[in-house]
Amino acid sequence: MTTRTLPTTPAQAAQAAEPVPQARFDKLPLLLLAGLMLAALPLIGSASSWATLTVAGLAMGLIIFIIASGLTLVFGLMDVLNFGHGVFIALGAFVATTVMGAMGAWTDNPSLLANLVAVGTACLAGMLAAAALGLVFERVMVRPVYGMHLKQILITMGGMIIGEELIKAVWGPQLIAMPLPEGLRGSLLFGDVAVEKFRLVAVVLGLLVFMALLLVLNRTKLGLLIRAGVQDREMVESLGYRIKRLFVGVFVGGSALAGLGGVMWGLYQQGVTPQIGGQVNTLIFIVIIIGGLGSTLGCFVGALAVGLMANYCGFLAPKVALFSNIALMVAVLLWRPQGLYPVTNR
Amino acid sequence: MFKALLSHDLPRSKLLALALAIAVLGLAFTPFIFPGTKALNVAAKIMVFIVLVASYDLLLGYTGIVSFAHTMFFGIGAYGVAIASTRMGPGWEAVALGLGGALLASLLLSLVIGLFSLRVKAIFFAMITLAVASAFMTLASQLSDFTGGEDGLSFKVPEALQPGTEYLEEPFLGASIDGRFLSYYLLFVATVALVLLMLRIVNSPFGRVLQAIRENDFRAEAIGYRSVVYRTLSNVLAALFACAAGALLALWLRYNGPDTSLAFELMLDILLIVVIGGMGTIYGAVIGSVLFVLAQSYLQDLMKLGADRLVDVPLLSQLISPDRWLLWLGLLFVLSVYHFPSGIVGRLRLRAMLHEPTTGRPRVGSTPPGGGGGPLPPPGGSVNKESS
Numbered sequence: 001m002t003t004r005t006l007p008t009t010p011a012q013a014a015q016a017a018e019p020v021p022q023a024r025f026d027k028l029p030l031l032l033l034a035g036l037m038l039a040a041l042p043l044i045g046s047a048s049s050w051a052t053l054t055v056a057g058l059a060m061g062l063i064i065f066i067i068a069s070g071l072t073l074v075f076g077l078m079d080v081l082n083f084g085h086g087v088f089i090a091l092g093a094f095v096a097t098t099v100m101g102a103m104g105a106w107t108d109n110p111s112l113l114a115n116l117v118a119v120g121t122a123c124l125a126g127m128l129a130a131a132a133l134g135l136v137f138e139r140v141m142v143r144p145v146y147g148m149h150l151k152q153i154l155i156t157m158g159g160m161i162i163g164e165e166l167i168k169a170v171w172g173p174q175l176i177a178m179p180l181p182e183g184l185r186g187s188l189l190f191g192d193v194a195v196e197k198f199r200l201v202a203v204v205l206g207l208l209v210f211m212a213l214l215l216v217l218n219r220t221k222l223g224l225l226i227r228a229g230v231q232d233r234e235m236v237e238s239l240g241y242r243i244k245r246l247f248v249g250v251f252v253g254g255s256a257l258a259g260l261g262g263v264m265w266g267l268y269q270q271g272v273t274p275q276i277g278g279q280v281n282t283l284i285f286i287v288i289i290i291g292g293l294g295s296t297l298g299c300f301v302g303a304l305a306v307g308l309m310a311n312y313c314g315f316l317a318p319k320v321a322l323f324s325n326i327a328l329m330v331a332v333l334l335w336r337p338q339g340l341y342p343v344t345n346r
Numbered sequence: 347m348f349k350a351l352l353s354h355d356l357p358r359s360k361l362l363a364l365a366l367a368i369a370v371l372g373l374a375f376t377p378f379i380f381p382g383t384k385a386l387n388v389a390a391k392i393m394v395f396i397v398l399v400a401s402y403d404l405l406l407g408y409t410g411i412v413s414f415a416h417t418m419f420f421g422i423g424a425y426g427v428a429i430a431s432t433r434m435g436p437g438w439e440a441v442a443l444g445l446g447g448a449l450l451a452s453l454l455l456s457l458v459i460g461l462f463s464l465r466v467k468a469i470f471f472a473m474i475t476l477a478v479a480s481a482f483m484t485l486a487s488q489l490s491d492f493t494g495g496e497d498g499l500s501f502k503v504p505e506a507l508q509p510g511t512e513y514l515e516e517p518f519l520g521a522s523i524d525g526r527f528l529s530y531y532l533l534f535v536a537t538v539a540l541v542l543l544m545l546r547i548v549n550s551p552f553g554r555v556l557q558a559i560r561e562n563d564f565r566a567e568a569i570g571y572r573s574v575v576y577r578t579l580s581n582v583l584a585a586l587f588a589c590a591a592g593a594l595l596a597l598w599l600r601y602n603g604p605d606t607s608l609a610f611e612l613m614l615d616i617l618l619i620v621v622i623g624g625m626g627t628i629y630g631a632v633i634g635s636v637l638f639v640l641a642q643s644y645l646q647d648l649m650k651l652g653a654d655r656l657v658d659v660p661l662l663s664q665l666i667s668p669d670r671w672l673l674w675l676g677l678l679f680v681l682s683v684y685h686f687p688s689g690i691v692g693r694l695r696l697r698a699m700l701h702e703p704t705t706g707r708p709r710v711g712s713t714p715p716g717g718g719g720g721p722l723p724p725p726g727g728s729v730n731k732e733s734s
Binding site: 075081083141144149150151152153154155157158159160161162164165166168169170173278281282285286288289293319322323325326329333337 | 406410412462463465466467468469470472473474476477478480481484485488610614617621661664665669670672673675676677679680683684687
């Protein structure tokens with residue numbers, strides 16, 4: 001930080017009022033993403049399979065981004081890392097299976113519109129359930145342990161176990177199939193590039209969420225406060241804003257997004273198990289470590305990188321794919337130990 | 347003599363001393379008091395857990411590091427013995443080579459993880475270890491030529507430890523003196539030795555530095571201790587002890603697979619035992635493991651009885667079915683972190699100190715009185731906030 005004396009005369013004040021120089025936007029991580037895609041092209045060989053894989057990777061990455069964005073905001077804002085984030089994913093997915101099961105007439109309907117209504121309703125129900133759980137979770141689990149990292153880790157982990165077991169008690173421990181509605185099955189052909197329909201839906205939805213997040217964070221006062229809180233919480237507090245209330249809002253919003261991501265993830269895998277939370281948890285941790293804890297853009301880039309990497313490796317060397325995420329994380333941390341977009345003040 | 351053995355870290359509570367004595371004597375004479383395979387297996391499991399949990403306590407309770415990769419080292423130890431014994435055939439050389447290789451692998455791996463990621467915040471380290479551990483588990487189940495994949499490896503132990511080897515024709519005081527009996531006492535001696543060694547480590551000047559880092563990383567650094575070095579050493583030591591515990595488990599079970607030594611549930615068990623027993627007290631590992639494993643082995647039967655009774659009540663029967671055992675563990679875990687942060691040992695010591703002010707003097711490095719804080723950092727002062 002540069003030290004600067006306060007302006008004492010009007011002339012100095014006028015000088016200080018010059019527009020603050022914009023921080024240079026760091027393009028390197030985006031280039032990394034582009035590099036990853038370009039490097040995969042010669043390795044895969046055929047352009048059409050490359051395109052298919054890229055769309056699949058982007059779809060997967062965007063779903064992960066939907067899940068992880070709330071978590072990384074919560075971490076940035078309140079320094080709380082919720083190890084129980086996976087529960088919201090699982091709850092969202094399970095509620096969605098019930099809703100979609102009940103809407104059988106809509107999902108079996110060949111009309112795409114009816115299918116989308118069914119999926120939309122399931123998403124909404126999953127989001128609402130996850131948001132409600134998020135509210136309870138924040139009250140009961142997280143609130144008593146602000147500022148204590150060790151306890152946070154332990155408590156939220158405990159919350160994760162309890163949530164997972166309750167889900168098993170309600171829905172049973174076995175895998176529940178979550179078939180795609182009629183109209184979303186199969187793939188579209190663009191030339192000789194086959195793209196699964198559902199992945200297109202996932203890409204569109206993920207981009208919508210990303211846009212919405214960017215708009216809220218960059219163009220509204222709420223977003224200004226959230227971003228300011230992530231940068232320096234105490235300063236925002238001393239300006240008179242109740243950051244805890246803001247935090248509850250972000251936490252509930254993040255839970256709802258996780259619920260939405262859970263529905264999408266369940267549809268993506270066409271089935272949900274109660275262990276889904278734990279599996280995805282590892283993935284989203286890797287994503288937010290890669291992105292830089294607390295950074296939304298970093299989370300976006302990290303999620304896309306993980307999604308692309310997983311799909312390319314899954315095609316090139318299926319055995320290696322299981323470790324591609326770890327390899328990516330190690331490589332990124334060696335390059336930038338604080339993640340791709342380090343949040344200042346941390 | 348006794349004091350020196352316990353490294354001058356006495357129980358400092360009559361009840362705790364009594365409980366410890368019962369635990370040790372019970373484990374020492376299990377083959378004579380409780381004949382039967384189940385009791386022997388439960389006692390062996392308790393002992394493996396004691397070593398494993400005490401080694402985790404070295405990391406969590408004494409240094410304040412949350413790692414989710416502890417079962418990875420446990421698994422390395424178990425796989426070391428298992429792989430060497432399958433490849434080389436049963437024999438002491440195989441066990442020695444397997445254990446040696448596993449210890450070396452744990453040493454290197456924990457060193458790399460420590461140097462690589464212990465500079466960062468506690469939460470960061472927890473996440474990285476979680477990721478590494480899940481990758482390792484995938485690795486173990488994928489390399490099926492080497493590790494037996496999901497099926498695991500069944501192997502033969504050295505002949506002296508095989509159940510078929512009879513040493514006395516007649517049972518002695520109700521216990522048959524065979525290879526199983528010898529394995530049990532090998533396990534017992536190893537457990538006692540390892541626990542005493544860990545007690546020695548945490549009560550050495552080195553252990554005091556670890557506690558200083560746990561309490562206030564910034565000040566410890568200011569006095570001149572490189573906290574990264576000490577954290578890494580603590581990580582390596584914990585990994586080595588966990589590896590030894592894994593080897594003991596493999597020797598006892600004569601089998602190892604991903605579910606036995608790498609499962610994430612195992613990590614949860616460890617966390618739970620550490621918290622319930624009392625963080626930052628090696629004795630907590632002993633008391634916690636005994637209670638936990640006994641509960642796990644016998645309470646599930648009780649829950650089954652309850653669930654059978656309530657089979658008509660829809661949700662309740664689900665909740666107390668033995669499959670939902672983990673739910674109650676989770677609840678217990680959360681409640682004990684909130685209301686019971688110093689664990690059983692911390693509570694007993696506190697009680698002894700309040701009731702007998704003359705005998706229970708507070709000592710440096712013990713669990714602080716008050717019961718509220720335990721080894722956890724005070725509100726506001728999060729663990730190694732600035733070290734990056």
